[in-house]
């Protein structure tokens with residue numbers, strides 16, 4: 001159930017409605033809105049006592065939320081959520097590109113890629129310090145040292161950084177070092193990690209699990225929002241199908257579906273979906289055309305020598321070429337391409 005407050009409801013009316021909900025043994029979630037405040041009620045097993053709520057001062061109406069993902073649903077919040085990473089705003093009418101190597105391998109290498117992707121128009125640097133690898137024998141990332149390199153990248157290039165947390169200890173470190181926390185496909189249903197990401201108050205980039213349904217994906221985001229953190233970006237990164245030419249199948253249809261049913265921004269990761277660099281530009285353009293709010297693209301200065309995911313990483317030159325073509329499509333679509341420092 002959603003309690004919609006009147007336009008101009010006073011702070012006191014809002015806090016006493018919140019207190020009244022709590023007194024009923026329910027959980028109030030104050031939802032920030034540009035015009036008026038709404039309070040989502042979660043935690044109820046049976047019906048919410050309507051009669052006691054609709055008479056409270058400042059309450060305009062009570063709207064039932066039919067979806068299981070209450071806080072993530074557009075029923076609860078009709079306007080788009082804008083996720084702020086530093087001065088970059090993700091969502092709404094903008095298209096935001098995050099790029100970088102799969103893993104941070106060295107300071108020199110990370111800085112070279114960061115400078116190249118910034119020059120091409122990326123506004124957020126993505127590089128893994130903690131890598132969840134399928135094989136325990138594969139490169140697992142530089143850990144804390146990788147985070148120090150990411151700090152240096154931010155300082156020297158002015159790019160904001162997003163990096164993955166794989167467990168509670170790394171989440172704590174990532175929340176301190178990075179501007180945005182990535183929760184990867186393999187952890188999409190790690191509910192305790194999602195709760196911690198929700199408590200961290202950092203923006204969260206949540207990737208879809210490769211066998212997760214649309215509803216399971218939105219329910220994972222609900223875990224983060226339920227902790228009071230509304231700064232979540234959904235990322236479609238491909239799912240497992242019987243198509244075997246590519247690593248995964250980019251579920252383009254998730255983009256318009258997410259835009260319709262949720263207020264959260266949704267971006268696409270064509271690199272992990274394709275698993276091969278020759279297909280990344282086409283899938284990137286398809287995602288933009290389908291309405292994605294941005295992209296996550298893997299770029300490496302020397303992809304054939306990369307310690308992880310080299311086969312799907314673009315060279316800086318190929319990335320710059322891709323960005324040019326995206327700018328032309330964005331222009332034709334009337335989508336604003338977010339460039340550095342536009343905020």
Ligand code: PEP
Nearest residue numbers: 102184185186207237272
């Ligand atoms: C990554 O972003 O490098 C990664 C490991 O992705 P995913 O979690 O989508 O597999």
Ligand code: MN
Nearest residue numbers: 102298308309
């Ligand atoms: Mn990768």
